[in-house]
Amino acid sequence: MGLSRHAGGMEYRRLGKTGLKVSALSYGAWVTFGKQIDDITAKALLKTAYEGGVNFFDNAEAYAAGKAEEVMGKALAELGFPRETYCVSSKVFWGGTLPTVRGLSRKHVTEACHAALKRLRVDYLDLYFCHRPDPETPVAETVAAMTDLIRQGKVLYWGTSEWSARDIALAHAAAREHNLYAPVMEQPQYNLFHRARVEVEYAPLYEGPGLGTTVWSPLASGLLSGKYLEGDPGDTRISLEGMEWLRERFEGPDFDRKCKVVAALAQLAGELGITLPRLALAWCLKNPRVSTAIMGASKVPQLEENLKTLDDLPLLTPEVMTQIETLAATRPDPEPTF
Ligand code: NDP
Numbered sequence: 001m002g003l004s005r006h007a008g009g010m011e012y013r014r015l016g017k018t019g020l021k022v023s024a025l026s027y028g029a030w031v032t033f034g035k036q037i038d039d040i041t042a043k044a045l046l047k048t049a050y051e052g053g054v055n056f057f058d059n060a061e062a063y064a065a066g067k068a069e070e071v072m073g074k075a076l077a078e079l080g081f082p083r084e085t086y087c088v089s090s091k092v093f094w095g096g097t098l099p100t101v102r103g104l105s106r107k108h109v110t111e112a113c114h115a116a117l118k119r120l121r122v123d124y125l126d127l128y129f130c131h132r133p134d135p136e137t138p139v140a141e142t143v144a145a146m147t148d149l150i151r152q153g154k155v156l157y158w159g160t161s162e163w164s165a166r167d168i169a170l171a172h173a174a175a176r177e178h179n180l181y182a183p184v185m186e187q188p189q190y191n192l193f194h195r196a197r198v199e200v201e202y203a204p205l206y207e208g209p210g211l212g213t214t215v216w217s218p219l220a221s222g223l224l225s226g227k228y229l230e231g232d233p234g235d236t237r238i239s240l241e242g243m244e245w246l247r248e249r250f251e252g253p254d255f256d257r258k259c260k261v262v263a264a265l266a267q268l269a270g271e272l273g274i275t276l277p278r279l280a281l282a283w284c285l286k287n288p289r290v291s292t293a294i295m296g297a298s299k300v301p302q303l304e305e306n307l308k309t310l311d312d313l314p315l316l317t318p319e320v321m322t323q324i325e326t327l328a329a330t331r332p333d334p335e336p337t338f
Contacts, residue, residue, distance in 0.1 A: 009310050010053025015291045016212025018157060018184050020126070021055075022087060024285050025309060026214065028058035028294040031237050034067030036298050043075040048300050050081055052307035058187075058214065058294045059120065060091035060131055061112050069119035077121050089214075090116035091161060091187075093131035104134035109145040113154055127214070128155040129187050133163045140174040147180040159185035159212075165201045172209050182209065190215035190290065191224060192265070192283060192324070193258060196332035198290070212291040215284060219296070221246055224280035226266045229259055237298070264327040272315050277302075281309040282316050283324055 012021040027049040033042050046057065057076075059069050069090065076088070092112040095101035101108055113128060128149065130142060149155040160168055160183050168183060175182035186205075190198045190213070198213060205211040219225050227233045228250060238247040249255075262276070269279040284293045297303040316324075325331055 010055075011285075011310055011313075012055070013291045014212070015127075015157065015214075016184050016206075017210025018212060020087070020157060022214070022292040023053055023055045024290075024292055025052075025054060025281065025307065026056035026058060026292040026294045027054050027303070028216065028296055029068040029072055030058075030060070030063050030216075030296060031240070031243070032068075032296060032298045033059075033071045034064030036237060036240055039071050039075065041298075041300070042071050043078065044300050045297060045303055046072070046075050047079055048303045048307070049295075050079070050086065052303070053310075054307075055085065056087040056089070056127070056214070056292055056294075058089050058127075058216075059116075060089075060094075060129075061116055062091065062094035062131060065096075066115070066119055069116055073119050073121035083122065087126035088120055088122060089127035089129060090120065090125050091129040091131035092116075093134070104130050104137045104142040104145075106141050106145040109142060110149065113149050117154065124154050124156060126156050127185065128158045129161045129185075130159070130163070130183075131161050133160070133167045139167070139171050140178060140180075143171055143174045143180045143182070144178065146183075147175075150181050157184050159183045159187065159214075161187035161216075162189070165205055168202075168205060168209070168211070184210065185212040185214055185291065187214045187216055187294075189217050190284060190287075190293070191218050191220045192261075192280060192328050193220050193223070193330055195330055198287065200332050200334060202289070206289055213289055214292050214294055215290050216294050217296070218281050218284045218293040219277055220280075221296075223250065223258065224262060224265075224276065225302075226262055226276040229263055229266070261328050261330075265324065268320075268323060268327060272312075272320065274308075274312050274315065275305060277306055278309045278312050279316075279324075281306055282312045283321075285309065285313060286316050286321065 011024040146158040172182045188197045266276040269276045
């Protein structure tokens with residue numbers, strides 16, 4: 001995978017085998033835009049990210065039921081970044097409760113794209129993801145709908161999110177059979193506590209199909225920031241309405257074990273002279289299969305802190321990586337899972 005360095009400190013990586021270079025750290029709108037934070041903060045976060053070299057902003061029709069895209073579109077228009085200097089995404093799957101506005105039918109994939117273009121105030125989506133697989137739509141139908149959007153100039157690259165390696169391979173087979181565009185990127189969860197899909201399951205897809213990855217929750221929703229070690233610090237996403245499932249996870253039976261790992265990693269980060277969020281993000285970026293790690297942040301100082309990560313990569317020497325491996329003890333079984 002090609003890596004290139006930018007004068008501003010950000011690193012730009014090829015999105016799989018495509019010619020698109022995305023910033024190694026990108027920024028997403030889930031939970032925050034249109035929900036947790038006000039529009040002025042959202043705009044300040046986009047500005048901070050952009051000035052830090054971020055060139056990819058992630059979004060989805062499902063985030064705050066479309067409001068996250070509206071907030072991002074308005075802020076991007078006001079900030080006036082030249083369109084050719086950044087990439088923006090949307091994801092299709094959860095457009096509402098009616099049967100015609102969810103899933104990956106040709107109808108919904110097409111209409112969701114048109115709606116996202118309006119909300120984001122752009123003429124094309126750089127990246128367009130199928131947010132989940134849809135067992136009730138033939139994969140060839142979705143691949144054909146994506147191909148049409150690409151041929152119409154409304155989408156530049158299409159991909160998947162949390163699809164199994166098998167489902168991605170089936171999409172490639174359908175594209176080959178019908179001479180259509182295959183998915184070029186996947187958006188999986190990837191962090192020190194969640195590794196198997198990126199490290200094991202997708203292993204066969206990197207070389208041949210040339211899969212790129214835009215990984216999500218690199219801090220495990222904030223757990224890997226270390227701020228939950230003394231309990232809920234307040235003013236976080238786990239107190240928000242609709243996030244009860246995450247709070248339960250942060251109080252669940254596995255949580256004490258994870259906290260011990262987090263505390264040990266925080267100590268190691270301190271010994272290296274950096275903070276835990278930076279160590280956890282840098283660890284993600286050490287994997288060359290990660291095209292970009294999508295940061296979340298609800299406050300500008302969080303983002304400023306996280307953007308320092310690129311400077312930390314040289315600190316994660318093979319010895320330090322081994323130390324992290326030993327402390328976390330989360331290395332997945334190397335046997336392919338499919
Ligand atoms: P993270 O795991 O990085 O979590 C981000 C949250 O962690 C912040 O909102 C903040 O939470 C906390 N945080 C971040 N930095 C710091 C810091 N320096 N110090 C203390 N706390 C910090 O990422 P997300 O879970 O937000 O995911 C990132 C993006 O990935 C999303 O915006 C979205 O675009 C994408 N995504 C995609 C999914 C998919 O299915 N395709 C699913 C989920 C996310 P708090 O506000 O609580 O302080």
